[in-house]
Amino acid sequence: xxxxxxxxxxxxxxxxxxxxxxxxxxxxxxxxxxxxxxxxxxxxxxxxxxxxxxxxxxxxxxxxxxxxxxxxxxxxxxxxxxxxxxxxxxxxxxxxxxxxxxxxxxxxxxxxxxxxxxxxxxxxxxxxxxxxxxxxxxxxxxxxxxxxxxxxxxxxxxxxxxxxxxxxxxxxxxxxxxxxxxxxxxxxxxxxxxxxxxxxxxxxxxxxxxxxxxxxxxxxxxxxxxxxxxxxxxxxxxxxxxxxxxxxxxxxxxxxxxxxxxxxxxxxxxxxxxxxxxxxxxxxxxxxxxxxxxxxxxxxxxxxxxxxxxxxxxxxxxxxxxxxxxxxxxxxxxxxxxxxxxxxxxxxxxxxxxxxxxxxxxxxxxxxxxxxxxxxxxxxxxxxxxxxxxxxxxxxxxxxxxxxxxxxxxxxxxxxxxxxxxxxx
Numbered sequence: 001x002x003x004x005x006x007x008x009x010x011x012x013x014x015x016x017x018x019x020x021x022x023x024x025x026x027x028x029x030x031x032x033x034x035x036x037x038x039x040x041x042x043x044x045x046x047x048x049x050x051x052x053x054x055x056x057x058x059x060x061x062x063x064x065x066x067x068x069x070x071x072x073x074x075x076x077x078x079x080x081x082x083x084x085x086x087x088x089x090x091x092x093x094x095x096x097x098x099x100x101x102x103x104x105x106x107x108x109x110x111x112x113x114x115x116x117x118x119x120x121x122x123x124x125x126x127x128x129x130x131x132x133x134x135x136x137x138x139x140x141x142x143x144x145x146x147x148x149x150x151x152x153x154x155x156x157x158x159x160x161x162x163x164x165x166x167x168x169x170x171x172x173x174x175x176x177x178x179x180x181x182x183x184x185x186x187x188x189x190x191x192x193x194x195x196x197x198x199x200x201x202x203x204x205x206x207x208x209x210x211x212x213x214x215x216x217x218x219x220x221x222x223x224x225x226x227x228x229x230x231x232x233x234x235x236x237x238x239x240x241x242x243x244x245x246x247x248x249x250x251x252x253x254x255x256x257x258x259x260x261x262x263x264x265x266x267x268x269x270x271x272x273x274x275x276x277x278x279x280x281x282x283x284x285x286x287x288x289x290x291x292x293x294x295x296x297x298x299x300x301x302x303x304x305x306x307x308x309x310x311x312x313x314x315x316x317x318x319x320x321x322x323x324x325x326x327x328x329x330x331x332x333x334x335x336x337x338x339x340x341x342x343x344x345x346x347x348x349x350x351x352x353x354x355x356x357x358x359x360x361x362x363x364x365x366x367x368x369x370x371x372x373x374x375x376x377x378x379x380x381x382x383x384x385x386x387x388x389x390x391x392x393x394x395x396x397x398x399x400x401x402x403x404x405x406x407x408x409x410x411x412x413x414x415x416x417x418x419x420x421x422x423x424x425x
Contacts, residue, residue, distance in 0.1 A: 018082065019048060019049065019050035019051075019075055019078035019081070019082055020049050020050075020075075021047070021048055021049075021071055021072075021075045023044060023045070024045050024047050024064070025043070025044040026043050026044070026045070027042055028040065028042045036305075036306070037306070039282055041282070041300055045064045045065065045066050046064065046067075046070075047063070047064045047071075048062065048064075048071060048074045048078050050062075050078035050079070050081055050103070051081075052081060052082075052085060052104065052108055053085040053086050054108060055112070056111075059108075061103070061104075063101075063102055073101075074103065077098065077101055078103060080094070081098055081103055090112070092113060095109050095112055106199075106200075120161070121154070121159075124151070124161060124196055124197065124199060124200060125148065125196070127199050128147050129144060129147075132147075138263070146192045147192050149189075150189065150192065150193050150196060151196075153172060154172070161201075162200055162201070164197065164201075164207075165206055166206040166207075166209040166210055169190075169193070169207050169209075169210045170210055173186060173190070173210060177213070182215075183213040183214065183215035184215045186213050187213055187215060190207065190210065190212060193207045194207040221395055221398055221399055222362075222365040222368075222369070222396060222399060223358070224365045224366045224396070224399050225354070225358065227405065227406045227407070227408070229354050229358070230408045232354050233256075233350060233358075234252070234408055234411055234415075235411070236353055237249060237252040237350050240349070240350060244342070244343065244346050247338065248346050248347070248350075249419075250320070251265055251266075251338070251347070252350070253317060253320070253416070254268065254278075254321070255363040255364060256363045256367055256408070256412070257313060257314065257412060258278050258317065259364050259367030259384070260278070260280065260311070260364070261304065261361070261364060262343060262344065262347075262360055262361070263301075264303065267283055267285070267301045267337055268280075269283055270321075273322055274318065275318055275319070276312065276314075276315045277311060277318070278310070278311045279308070279310055279311075280303050280308060280309050280310075280311060281303060281308035282301065282308065283300070283301040284299065285300070285301055287299060288336065289335070289336060289337060290337065291336050291340065292336070292339055293340075294337070303386065304386065305388045307386065307388070309386045311384060314409065316413050317416070320416045343360075344360050347360040348360060364385075365396070365399075368381060368393070369396050369400045370400075372396055373400045373401060373404050373406065378393055378397065
């Protein structure tokens with residue numbers, strides 16, 4: 001599908017065979033794949049156009065980037081591609097540099113040099129890191145860690161990536177199984193290896209010739225707090241409410257009462273808090289609002305599975321959140337979102353004083369379990385929690401005990417009502 005766009009020429013008055021830089025703006029659109037859909041916001045990119053003089057033909061290529069500085073670098077290099085190749089004065093180092101910048105394909109470089117241009121492990125890792133920057137923060141960090149471990153393991157046994165064989169990949173898989181790594185973890189890491197090797201193997205990627213391991217269904221039930229643990233935890237959170245510059249208490253309530261994920265709570269803007277409900281949907285962020293270490297594609301935070309939802313919550317919770325001073329709902333005193341590790345450590349200090357195996361995500365587990373214990377229908381709880389598959393919600397039915405009383409919400413409401421005056425000042 002051709003995307004609607006319009007172009008603005010930034011470099012005019014040059015012949016058509018000279019490299020040019022244009023700016024392309026894409027309108028907002030919806031991308032659908034089967035039963036899934038993604039809301040892609042409006043964006044702009046810088047596109048460099050240039051000609052490559054090959055031994056048998058002349059081709060026109062284009063390269064896009066979102067960074068203006070990088071676009072200017074590519075423009076200068078593209079001018080060198082046209083000038084040096086047109087005169088036949090390009091060296092092997094020039095061709096290899098253009099391949100690293102993505103201005104030449106490996107096939108073009110092979111046609112110019114008469115031999116294939118081997119990509120080093122470092123180059124493959126750099127390309128993968130650029131690709132991973134478009135993923136969600138936690139996914140990007142996990143995948144980058146796996147990619148570095150893969151490069152370290154395969155570099156010792158195969159210094160040249162183009163000499164990698166499926167037998168060596170299978171040896172790595174057998175080593176992971178012997179070390180007791182879970183099948184799902186091995187499969188996810190194998191997917192990282194496939195993407196990592198794609199630039200060096202446009203066809204016949206040896207990692208794609210290796211079969212994934214058969215993984216059974218997840219057999220672990222969610223860890224939800226008992227009513228006694230739940231009450232003790234919320235009282236401890238109230239005692240430490242001044243932690244994180246006073247943000248620990250509202251953060252705890254959003255996780256426990258609204259059942260939001262930690263990342264959803266950290267990037268919850270005031271505009272998405274309405275009387276009696278909280279909206280979890282796409283958020284456009286300014287660079288100064290993003291916490292250190294978080295990476296979002298085009299500075300747009302998106303919910304898990306890219307599906308927005310409205311979370312019904314008690315009105316006393318939304319009244320309390322809206323009564324907070326501007327900037328304290330989402331941002332730390334430095335005008336940035338709370339760092340994930342800092343927020344998780346503060347919550348973990350509260351929960352592990354109750355039970356050593358509790359984690360911040362157990363607050364979400366407890367919120368979902370409490371709804372089932374109150375008798376809410378499973379499909380309603382599924383939509384409330386944002387589960388894509390109802391089987392995920394059904395796992396909580398084995399933990400919940402219908403009729404088990406919980407006074408946590410009442411305790412939280414009483415504490416909030418007594419503190420509203422202090423927070424409005």
